[in-house]
Amino acid sequence: MWEALRPLGWTYRRTPGIFIRGSRYKGADRWKINRAADAVRALDLSCAVVIEEGMSFAEREAARVDAAEERTERFTDRAGRAATSSQSARDTSDRIGDRFWMGQPILAGHHSEKRARRDQERMHNAMRKSIAEGERAGYWASRAAAADAYERYRKNPGARCAASRSWRRSDAASCGSGTASTTRAVRLMCGDAGRPRRAGRS
Structure with a gap:
C-alpha cells in the first residue's frame, strides 16, 4: 500500500505511520486524501474516509505559533550547548599544548617520547572535537535563525x-x-x- 501512496505525496515514518507531511497545523487536504483512498481501492482493499477536524483554524494557528517558538528555543539551546562543548574542547587542547609552547620537539628515543606522543594525540583529538562541535553549533544556530525569520515573515x-x-x-x-x-x-x-x-x- 505504501508504494501506491508514495507517488501521491504521502510520507512514512515508524511513528505515526503514513501521513501527509506538514499537515499538523492545517486543515484536512481532502483532495489528497480522496486520491489516496482511490489508490487503496484500486488495490482491491476496502477503504473508508473519515475526517475529524479536531481543532478550529484559530486553535491550529495558536498551536503552530507555539510549536514554532518551541522549535526556535530548542535549536538555540542545541546551538548553545554545542558552542560550549566546542570551547571546552578547545581549552583542553590548548592546555595540553602548553608543554609545547616553546616549540619543544618530540625527542625520539628519549624517555619523554611516549608521553609527548600521547599528549600530541590527545591535543589533536580535542581540536578535532572542537571544530566538529563548532560546525554543529553553526548548523543549529542557522536553523534557529531560519525558524525565527519564517515566523516573523508570516506575521509581516x-x-x-x-x-x-x-x-x-x-x-x-x-x-x-x-x-x-x-x-x-x-x-x-x-x-x-x-x-x-x-x-x-x-
Whole structure:
C-alpha cells in the first residue's frame, strides 16, 4: 500500500505511520486524501474516509505559533550547548599544548617520547572535537535563525503582499500566449489591466 501512496505525496515514518507531511497545523487536504483512498481501492482493499477536524483554524494557528517558538528555543539551546562543548574542547587542547609552547620537539628515543606522543594525540583529538562541535553549533544556530525569520515573515503583511505581487506578475507574464478572453481574465485577476471597470461601463 505504501508504494501506491508514495507517488501521491504521502510520507512514512515508524511513528505515526503514513501521513501527509506538514499537515499538523492545517486543515484536512481532502483532495489528497480522496486520491489516496482511490489508490487503496484500486488495490482491491476496502477503504473508508473519515475526517475529524479536531481543532478550529484559530486553535491550529495558536498551536503552530507555539510549536514554532518551541522549535526556535530548542535549536538555540542545541546551538548553545554545542558552542560550549566546542570551547571546552578547545581549552583542553590548548592546555595540553602548553608543554609545547616553546616549540619543544618530540625527542625520539628519549624517555619523554611516549608521553609527548600521547599528549600530541590527545591535543589533536580535542581540536578535532572542537571544530566538529563548532560546525554543529553553526548548523543549529542557522536553523534557529531560519525558524525565527519564517515566523516573523508570516506575521509581516507587507512581506507577504510583496511576495504575492511578485507571483502575480510572473503568472501574468507566463499567460501571454493564451487566447484573448483568457488573457483578459488573467490580467484582471493579476491586476495588470488597471482598476476593474465599474458595472454598466463598456
